[in-house]
Amino acid sequence: MKILSKDISDDEDDTHPNIDTPSLFRWRHQARVERMEEQKKEKETFKSELTSHQQKIQDMKQKLKEAEEKKALEDLDALKKELKEMEQQETEFRRKEDEIKQAQKEYMDAFNDELNGFKERIRTRAKQKIEEAIKEHEEEERQKRLGPGGLDPVEVFESLPDVMKDCFEKKDIEMLKKVVVEMPKEDAEYHIKRCVDSGLWVPGGAEGEGEEGAEEEGAKEEGEGKEKDEIYEEVK
Numbered sequence: 001m002k003i004l005s006k007d008i009s010d011d012e013d014d015t016h017p018n019i020d021t022p023s024l025f026r027w028r029h030q031a032r033v034e035r036m037e038e039q040k041k042e043k044e045t046f047k048s049e050l051t052s053h054q055q056k057i058q059d060m061k062q063k064l065k066e067a068e069e070k071k072a073l074e075d076l077d078a079l080k081k082e083l084k085e086m087e088q089q090e091t092e093f094r095r096k097e098d099e100i101k102q103a104q105k106e107y108m109d110a111f112n113d114e115l116n117g118f119k120e121r122i123r124t125r126a127k128q129k130i131e132e133a134i135k136e137h138e139e140e141e142r143q144k145r146l147g148p149g150g151l152d153p154v155e156v157f158e159s160l161p162d163v164m165k166d167c168f169e170k171k172d173i174e175m176l177k178k179v180v181v182e183m184p185k186e187d188a189e190y191h192i193k194r195c196v197d198s199g200l201w202v203p204g205g206a207e208g209e210g211e212e213g214a215e216e217e218g219a220k221e222e223g224e225g226k227e228k229d230e231i232y233e234e235v236k
Contacts, residue, residue: 039104067079081169146199147198
């Protein structure tokens with residue numbers, strides 16, 4: 001059984017979720033290729049038949065000419081009648097030839113549309129693959145960056161007030177202390193807590209020795225106050 005492309009839907013949205021869509025596209029493409037091969041054979045057969053028919057017309061015209069020269073009236077009438085029928089058949093051949101050309105154009109247009117669609121799907125899928133790889137890489141890098149509290153230091157830094165960003169960019173601890181003290185306590189505790197959870201600020205770090213370390217120790221000795229207060233006091 002031959003597969004005709006007209007029997008296959010071109011609507012990609014009609015595919016069922018359980019259907020292997022790439023395979024379906026390949027099947028459609030193969031069907032069109034087979035149909036084009038079939039059309040090629042039909043065209044070659046038709047051309048051969050047309051050539052043969054035209055030769056018969058020429059032969060008939062030659063017989064008619066000879067009959068006229070011989071003045072064979074009975075043969076002349078029969079030959080004229082047969083020639084007329086053959087010329088009518090040639091008109092039908094020409095009509096069929098136009099149909100074949102039109103059908104070939106339609107299938108070539110469909111073939112090119114499918115080919116261009118296939119190329120576009122490849123480009124789209126390649127772009128999706130690249131985007132997926134980039135997102136996966138970014139997520140892996142993000143996971144590596146996460147601080148002890150599970151926050152991303154990049155995201156936390158971007159959420160900080162500009163004055164606090166400036167402190168971290170300059171690595172100016174004294175300036176950070178001043179900014180924190182001047183901020184509303186609730187806001188300061190919120191931002192410092194997020195800085196600790198993301199690893200932007202490390203309690204008791206090398207730069208926190210001295211006055212910061214002493215204040216942290218004093219806070220612990222007062223009875224392990226609330227976590228936000230400890231962080232706030234440590235920076236302050």
